[in-house]
Amino acid sequence: MANHKSALKRAGQNEARRLRNRMVKTRVKNVVKEVREAAVANSDDMTNVFKNAQATLAKAAKKGVLHKRTASRKIGRLAKLSQSVKP
Numbered sequence: 001m002a003n004h005k006s007a008l009k010r011a012g013q014n015e016a017r018r019l020r021n022r023m024v025k026t027r028v029k030n031v032v033k034e035v036r037e038a039a040v041a042n043s044d045d046m047t048n049v050f051k052n053a054q055a056t057l058a059k060a061a062k063k064g065v066l067h068k069r070t071a072s073r074k075i076g077r078l079a080k081l082s083q084s085v086k087p
Contacts, residue, residue, distance in 0.1 A: 024065040028066065028074075031049075031052060032053060035049050035050055035078050035082065039082065053078055054075050054079075057074055057075050
């Protein structure tokens with residue numbers, strides 16, 4: 001454990017950021033899963049589910065939790081999937 005006051009503060013900040021990033025990553029995984037499940041079910045609200053996922057991924061990239069190219073790649077793949085589902 002840290003000994004200096006500044007190191008203790010830094011350790012606390014790192015822990016808070018870790019927990020925040022973990023929540024964002026979990027949310028990203030869940031929205032991606034929702035899009036894939038909607039694609040399998042040929043859901044009518046596929047557009048809304050995809051838009052929600054796109055916004056969540058973009059926000060995660062903006063916050064620095066995901067790299068911007070990673071988010072872009074995931075959005076592109078989900079877009080391709082959502083386009084293939086439409087009748």
